[in-house]
Amino acid sequence: MADEEDIVLSELSDDELVLQMHDDLYDGLKEEIEEGTEILLARGWVPYKVLTEALVEGMRVVGEDFRDGILFVPEVLLSANAMKAGMFILRPLLAATGAPKQGTMVIGTVKGDIHDIGKNLVGMMMEGAGFEVIDLGINNPVEDYLAAIEEHKPEILGMSALLTTTMPYMKVVIDTLKEKGIRDDLIVLVGGAPLNEEFGSAIGADAYCRDAAVAVETARELVNRKHNQMATA
Amino acid sequence: MTTNMEQRPPEQSTEKLRIIACGALAREVLSLIENLPHIELTCLPAILHNSPEKIPDAVDKAIIKARHDGIERVYVAYADCGTSGTLDKVCEEHGVERIAGPHCFSFYFGNDDFIARDEDDIYTFFLTDFLARQFRAFVIEPLGLDKHPELRDMYFGSYKKLVYLVQNEDPALDQMAEEAARFLDLEYERRVTGYGDLSSAIKGLA
Numbered sequence: 001m002a003d004e005e006d007i008v009l010s011e012l013s014d015d016e017l018v019l020q021m022h023d024d025l026y027d028g029l030k031e032e033i034e035e036g037t038e039i040l041l042a043r044g045w046v047p048y049k050v051l052t053e054a055l056v057e058g059m060r061v062v063g064e065d066f067r068d069g070i071l072f073v074p075e076v077l078l079s080a081n082a083m084k085a086g087m088f089i090l091r092p093l094l095a096a097t098g099a100p101k102q103g104t105m106v107i108g109t110v111k112g113d114i115h116d117i118g119k120n121l122v123g124m125m126m127e128g129a130g131f132e133v134i135d136l137g138i139n140n141p142v143e144d145y146l147a148a149i150e151e152h153k154p155e156i157l158g159m160s161a162l163l164t165t166t167m168p169y170m171k172v173v174i175d176t177l178k179e180k181g182i183r184d185d186l187i188v189l190v191g192g193a194p195l196n197e198e199f200g201s202a203i204g205a206d207a208y209c210r211d212a213a214v215a216v217e218t219a220r221e222l223v224n225r226k227h228n229q230m231a232t233a
Numbered sequence: 234m235t236t237n238m239e240q241r242p243p244e245q246s247t248e249k250l251r252i253i254a255c256g257a258l259a260r261e262v263l264s265l266i267e268n269l270p271h272i273e274l275t276c277l278p279a280i281l282h283n284s285p286e287k288i289p290d291a292v293d294k295a296i297i298k299a300r301h302d303g304i305e306r307v308y309v310a311y312a313d314c315g316t317s318g319t320l321d322k323v324c325e326e327h328g329v330e331r332i333a334g335p336h337c338f339s340f341y342f343g344n345d346d347f348i349a350r351d352e353d354d355i356y357t358f359f360l361t362d363f364l365a366r367q368f369r370a371f372v373i374e375p376l377g378l379d380k381h382p383e384l385r386d387m388y389f390g391s392y393k394k395l396v397y398l399v400q401n402e403d404p405a406l407d408q409m410a411e412e413a414a415r416f417l418d419l420e421y422e423r424r425v426t427g428y429g430d431l432s433s434a435i436k437g438l439a
């Protein structure tokens with residue numbers, strides 16, 4: 001870094017700046033992402049365009065390289081932190097500028113588990129894709145999910161677990177939703193490193209998602225399918 | 234009767250047995266098989282525990298190697314370790330057993346006691362003798378905390394205490410565990426567990 005000539009972000013063209021922001025996100029450079037975000041906004045970019053083209057696209061590459069074993073947990077965490085800083089600037093502006101809304105997701109790590117890096121990443125990418133995300137944090141008993149569903153009426157419920165001892169709790173939540181007769185009102189997505197597709201279907205989730213990119217894709221597809229079903233019903 | 238004969242009960246098997254263990258259990262398993270010359274130990278790198286998806290394959294290869302070396306009896310000293318059933322599948326295919334439990338913290342504690350713990354323990358980060366000794370190489374460095382100390386609270390912000398599960402009492406390790414707690418800014422607690430279920434599992438093989 002020391003012998004590299006210092007790049008002045010404000011002197012870059014829009015295209016160069018966006019590519020530079022992808023690099024900066026990859027390198028987890030929080031201040032640079034904040035600065036790049038401000039510059040694009042000052043140049044008249046709508047917040048939604050900054051979010052999708054500069055931040056989400058950059059983070060997509062980070063996710064891919066993590067999946068392929070090129071990046072590791074600390075790098076992902078640094079990148080997520082940088083993206084978070086950019087989103088912090090954009091969030092209040094997004095609502096005000098009528099950014100497209102895809103739906104609402106309630107997400108949380110299940111009871112007994114306090115791993116949250118993956119869950120946070122999924123929440124962030126879902127927000128980047130235009131979903132409103134209600135993050136319940138960690139160690140959530142079924143009551144927390146029920147209360148949030150009641151309050152926010154989400155289309156999607158997301159549950160995360162990283163421990164083989166806590167993943168069965170997802171079934172407890174889904175079974176409770178069935179008992180209350182609200183299971184079919186929701187799209188239930190589950191994820192976390194020890195899960196797999198087989199587990200997802202065994203507990204009655206709509207889908208298991210391997211990573212944040214798959215989560216966004218799946219959420220979009222299932223929400224669309226649901227809307228279409230409702231339209232034809 | 235000579236004392237020599239009394240030392241070896243007739244039911245004790247002397248068929249060669251190889252334990253394939255997580256490197257994090259090396260010292261403990263070695264001390265448990267000290268007087269059992271027919272049991273030998275092969276360890277796989279402990280750092281695999283940060284990428285558990287690689288464990289089943291590594292164990293599979295080690296079992297095949299044991300059989301290739303002419304050793305029929307094999308035991309796997311790994312817990313599930315986040316492999317969620319895939320390690321069990323490998324063991325099943327080879328007709329080999331593994332130590333019960335989700336991870337080493339649980340079997341040191343005693344699997345039954347681990348399940349029955351307080352709610353309080355959810356916000357706990359555990360150390361074992363191995364992790365106390367190797368805190369730098371197995372926690373600080375893989376989490377990038379040496380280069381980016383600012384990440385500490387993103388990892389550990391929700392944790393309340395560090396509980397050191399003691400296998401062998403050793404003041405030097407106590408000190409290391411306490412330093413680890415200080416580094417993570419967590420309350421420190423020490424619980425002597427000994428070898429827990431590991432001990433009965435290995436002794437049961439003799």
Ligand code: B12
Pocket residue numbers: 063073076107112113114115116117118119121122157158159160161162163164165189190191192193194208209210211212213215281282283284285313314315316335336338354355356357358359360387388389
């Ligand atoms: C980092 C980490 C930690 C950090 C967690 C920090 C934090 N704030 O989350 C620290 C060091 C604090 C930690 C603590 C513990 N950990 Co830990 N940890 C890990 C590790 C190395 C990586 C997890 C991670 O963050 N990955 C990075 C993220 C980006 O990936 P991800 O979580 O898989 O998420 C992606 C997908 O799974 C998916 N996804 C995730 N959630 C969701 C949710 C939805 C809805 C969807 C759609 C998708 C989705 O999308 C994400 C983004 O791509 C794993 C091993 C591993 N490689 O998985 C062990 C691991 C999970 N931990 C383990 C253990 C045992 C523990 C402890 C008990 C250890 C201890 N010494 O006390 C405690 C747990 C305490 C508790 N009650 O929860 C074991 C679990 C073993 C088992 N049998 O289950 C593992 C497997 C390590 C091992 N082999 O022993 N851990």
